[in-house]
Amino acid sequence: MRADHLSAAATLRVDGLRKAFGEKTVLDGLTFDVSSGEVVSLLGANGSGKSTSLRCVVGLERPDAGTIVVDGVTGKPGEAMPTVAMVFQKIHLVPRRSVLDNVCAGALGRLGLSRSWSVLAFPRELQEEAMACLDRVGLADRAREKAGRLSGGQQQRVAVARALCQRAKVLLADEPVSALDPAASEQVMNLLRSLADDDGLAVAAVLHQPDLARRFSDRILGLAGGSLVFDSPAAEVDDDTVAGLYRPALEALEAAEAARTKEFA
């Protein structure tokens, strides 16, 4: 079921990504790739640069250096790439719009203004395609409900449908399940898995639960300090390797607490 790791055929290839905010270097030559049909998890401590790397790929941040290639096309820094979609932790649907309109919005990039100035202008074919995407995530029957009325897990699936409607080849997900309860998390991870398996998307997900990462992904990338620490098939990543990612952060925390206790004593 899980595709082999074929670096040569990578759909998304990120090479030498660098990004600094002021003095602070957040990404330090990050390089990785994700192939079609593959789910890759990114693990790393808070502040290790996971979100920043994804935001650079989709053009929400402008990297200082590095190239991003999708399907052989090199992206311009700081600009959106139509073939790359993103699913956020906080989902970011427009809560007052219907589920269907939210999904249609994924296609805005390829619509002229005359067919997108209002939801009333969305062409019939687009609405039909959006219904198909909603069906794919199992929510076709909720199409006309307000997006804000759905539960967290359902909203996250609508966000995936919006990404599908964008006709993306690469799906990036930044902590897609950390706001969800365990049952909803399973649903969403299953969906990501099936998008890779059945639809051939390249999926990269930032996760904070190593267990989920091991169960649902082909490869796991470990980030620390803005660069890659390991890149291994999911089965080969043991508990120690994972713990190593978070250790420096833990130590810092403990040092701070010790200092505070001393001050009190």
Place this chain on the structure above:
Amino acid sequence: MRADHLSAAATLRVDGLRKAFGEKTVLDGLTFDVSSGEVVSLLGANGSGKSTSLRCVVGLERPDAGTIVVDGVTGKPGEAMPTVAMVFQKIHLVPRRSVLDNVCAGALGRLGLSRSWSVLAFPRELQEEAMACLDRVGLADRAREKAGRLSGGQQQRVAVARALCQRAKVLLADEPVSALDPAASEQVMNLLRSLADDDGLAVAAVLHQPDLARRFSDRILGLAGGSLVFDSPAAEVDDDTVAGLYRPALEALEAAEAARTKEFA
């Protein structure tokens, strides 16, 4: 070190407390007592009525029935009792006022308006007493800093100092450590312990960590559905008893998730 449980000499005695919000009965004949020099922990699932019971004791809610007796004095329902102080989870200091002024505010109940219309009117003796209270919690050197500038643990200690300055005999604490990191939690629990041991206060604390409850309290009260399920010396409360408190809530959660999964399938 830990005082025996002497019900007859109880400093705080709560008897048959009842409270309903609309249709919903939140407290259902709750009865418990706390003696001078004793720390009592209250455990219970979310919504079991822990906060409501404390709020009834300090007069923030008006109970429908029941009596509250402190040191032989019966409180009027819905009115503050000068000898009972409360420490909140969210601490509730005035962040823009200095630490010292916040502590002085604990004494407002016994000051006339002419000596309390402004912080400038606080009498010298009060300020000295407040400094002593601050010294008791180890923060005398921060007296003129803005309360909002301190860390969470330090702020919680200032809140305790404010309670001391109120010359309280009974200290109620509603989740006093749940917003704090582990080191700060230890500090605050140690402080509560020493207030009971060294100053002879009667301390009742709502906690969500059974471990802390067992380590720092003399007795543990288990609440469920607004009434007492158990009342035992801390050492005698085993893991099973505690787990029993939270079980109904867990079951409800699982049922909801199952329903949601089915809907998705």
Place this chain on the structure above:
Amino acid sequence: MSIATRPPEQAVPPRFRPSGIAVGVAITLGLIIVHWYAAVQTNTSPKELIEGWRGLWNFLFGLDKTFPNGKTIHQDGAFPLDLRWSETIRPGLEYCLLTIWIGLLGTTLSIPAALLFAIISSRTTNRFVPLWLAGRAVMSVLRAIPETVYALMFIAAVGFGAFPGVIALAIHNVAVMGKLWSESMDEVDQGPVEALRVAGASPVQTAAHAVLPAVMPSLLGLLLYRFDTNVRSSVILGTVGAGGIGFFIKTEVDSFHFDTMMTYVCMVIVLIIVIDLFSAWLRRKVGAV
């Protein structure tokens, strides 16, 4: 209790640093001087006000007095009100209606331009700095001119009546509502905006599909709030000749019919409270504050 076991009492640290006291005294003195000077310049004096209560009394309740020059004056005061139906109340209701129409048109005619300015002047919808700056500058200038000054200008330019009042209100409102709207667009959740930007949406598309749906209730709430304010302003505009009940309030004062004037004022009070309640109700209804 063991107060005795406590450590010796700590000294209370001083409340103010000397530099802080100096700054405080300087600011207080400065404020006193400015206010004293302002009071002199405007002839403000508590004495005048206290002595003046007689004048206010006469104005409100009438005057019967024989003056030193031998003349006896009778003047009707504002109370009791003039409640004649066909001479006062009925025309008063008509004038009130006209005032509402002026306020209404002054609000709604400004919607398209206000929306344009709001979109130009919000960072969420326009990241092209020169245009953004220009939008804010134009609004600042337009907003700085009070409605009555617009009214005076338009009365001088295009004639009298309700129409210049409508234009004056509309222009002023473009600037004020544009600013309020752009601020509420600035505060919108950036999440959906970023999500659509990732999907390749242009700024205009982002505005139409992420920003506007999110802010619509608060825009509507602000619109209703401005309607409320504009009806009030339209009363004021009336007193400089731009029609509506304000004009008749001024006319009655000019004819010393204080009771009729006070009747109109009471109608204004009722009118504005009713509009206030109505717009509060509607705002709750559309879910904006």
Place this chain on the structure above:
Amino acid sequence: MSIATRPPEQAVPPRFRPSGIAVGVAITLGLIIVHWYAAVQTNTSPKELIEGWRGLWNFLFGLDKTFPNGKTIHQDGAFPLDLRWSETIRPGLEYCLLTIWIGLLGTTLSIPAALLFAIISSRTTNRFVPLWLAGRAVMSVLRAIPETVYALMFIAAVGFGAFPGVIALAIHNVAVMGKLWSESMDEVDQGPVEALRVAGASPVQTAAHAVLPAVMPSLLGLLLYRFDTNVRSSVILGTVGAGGIGFFIKTEVDSFHFDTMMTYVCMVIVLIIVIDLFSAWLRRKVGAV
């Protein structure tokens, strides 16, 4: 990709329910009728607006027109401005200063009463419902009366000039600022309030030691915002006779000196923008929005 494996496409459900369409059409029709009626009542029409535009142009830039009898006349417009120093600019600056003084006193004199009303009308500081209701009702009535009407009334009490303008602003401001302040007290964090209530503090003590320290920056911010607004209102009051630059703007219109009038208007613009910037700066400084 395997679009082929997807289930057959689902039909798109209809966007609107028939009942929704009916309601929407009814509301739209209602709004159109109301606006059409309002436009008729106020003589608002696109034609008027275009003709008005011509008149405004002449007003602003002068007129060179050949009349039917073959004569050509020349009329000076508002531009170029009248920039004579001692006749226009210097007195203009003095009038501006007076306007500032009126706005300043109108704001600060209202502080004590506004604070009282705010405390009475906030649920945080006053839980005695009859008093709370009374406070809000009085403020509603006071707020509904436009400043110009107050000015007319107080002219009777204290004579004319700047002083009645100050009182008019102050009374109106008591109601408006009292409302704004009470709303910001309502929104204060209830935590410290409850904490002090538990410690046995009386309502007044709670207000002094928990509510006021928490809301002080936002009260100050609102005060500065009102200062800003009151200077603008004081220009308006000037046009109805309460002194300051507004009075001279009206005077110049009455004397056909449109260029001088426009100079004064420009000074008002600069004045109000400067005050705007100053109060925005001060508000940032004290940490209120």
Place this chain on the structure above:
Amino acid sequence: GSEATTQKAAAGGEVGPDQICPDGTLTMGVEPFEDPKTLIPVYETLGKALGEELGCEVEVQISDTYVAEILAMQNGKLDIGQFGPLGYVFAQKQAGATPLASFAGEDGKVSSYTGGIWVPKDSPIESVEDLAGTTLALSESGSTSGDAVPRKALIDAGIEKDVKAEYAGGHTEALLALVNGKVDAAEINSQTLASATAEGQFDESAFRQVWTSEPILNDPIAAGPNMAPEVSAAVQEALVNLPADAVAEIGEYLDFTPPAGKPALVAVTEEDYQPVSELAEALDLTTDDL
């Protein structure tokens, strides 16, 4: 100088500064209704000269409405005041004011001006009667030449109900409404006409005057009700005896040269303003409410 003051006081009878202005100042209200830009300096000069005559400081206060002046007079805030003719009628009725003096014309008698109604040159309107069914711009309520006098003309012609008369807000506004073609006819009085023509706002040859009013006596200066008759007589005396240099200065502002040796102001009585009073009554302006 104090010497001159004593002299004048003696000339005015037994009344000196102590009776005229017990606290040293005499307040004079000015309502520059018709042409503020010219009239304010005139009254400031006049006030100064009057003060020197009376041995009091005369404080000139500018108002834009006679209502303010009248209320201030009632309440003792104003000792004397200048009014428009109609304003004076209200002052007499509501505040018991006594007229003292008004500006003299070239002939040494009280100066006057006329109200008028103007139409475009090519208009079919030839007389007041023709105004029926047309729109007429008036200035503002309470104006003598801009409201009362033309309205009386319409009443006399029996067409008051047929004319759509609207208040423009001021004389200027009424004139501009006509120039901009907003109305068929407009009220333009002789003073507004002069200043608008001087400013280049109005070309007389493009318009035609279809009606002229009887002469309206110019603004009187009147004494408030709290002034005893002998005191107001002294003030009247001082007003008509202003020194020549002050008269010349005032003449400069007013753009006319007072005949040598003639006074700038002449005494007026209630009778002089009787026509305006009757006008007000005819228009139902001052009748008490029923």
